[in-house]
Amino acid sequence: MKITHLVTNGCSWTYGQGLDNIKEEAWAAILARKLGCEIVNIAVPGTGNEAITRRNYEYIYEGKSYGARPLFVVVFSQIWRREVWMRNYYGTKCGDYCTMFPAHETDGNPVERSYLEEFNEEDFLRKNMLIKSATKNLLENFQFPHIITQFQGDGVQPSSVNDVKQRFPNWYDQYVKMNDIDEISGQVHMLDKTHCQHPGPKAQEVIAEMVYSAIIKKYGILEVENRPYLKLKDFQLKNPNNDVHNHVTAWL
Helix, strand or coil, X not given: CEECEEEEECCHHHHCCCCCCHHHHCHHHHHHHHHCCCEEECCCCCCCXXXXXXXXXXXXXXXXXHCCCEEEEEEECCCCCEEEEEEEEXXXXXXXXXXXXXXXXXXXXXXXXXXXXXXXHHHHHHHHHHHHHHHHHHHHHCCCCEEEEECCCCCCCHHHXXXXXXXXHHHHXXXXXXXXXXXXXXXXXXXXXXXXXXXXXXXXXXXXXHHHHHHHHHHCCCEECCCCCCCHHHCXXXXXXXXXXXXXXXXX
């Protein structure tokens, strides 16, 4: 199978937050070197699965005219994070999508307060099923090779899981089978960490090998084609007037 480049997407764990040299030490960079291809990392720290899926769609449709064939590695985040359009985010100019953290039991703004008042685990699980299915269907529709996984488990109480399984048994069965790799954090939690408790350099190497092995198992050895593709510098990862998440430029 041929690919033109690697696209990685996720939250801070995929971005490489806390590492001294992100473009060298992050598992995404190590994986690209193993594959012998260039990388576009569209991960953004602090974002959730709605944002991850939105960026998948934005990147694929903006890059469609190139005729490239990327290999996608999508690492989903906490299911509790949701995004909403906000003019200001805790006093910081935004004018873009921002992340809400209802599971943190904060009440920093009216949107988070409304989430807390209507907090329901079944709602988050069903929304995550929709989000993950949308990414899976998108990648399969374009016939892009892909690896899907998540860093943490859903963390939903068994009673809520059972409620969803009873209503949507077939869909839930497909949902739990979408991961090509088991929850990653559980496999590296005993390894080194950065100052902000993200995976350290040695853990990054283990993750890269884990993902690489999954790629080889699913697709075999990939051949890299030298063809044009949408580069990160040409992709509007965020609104240039947005002062939130303004540190996502380390991969440029």
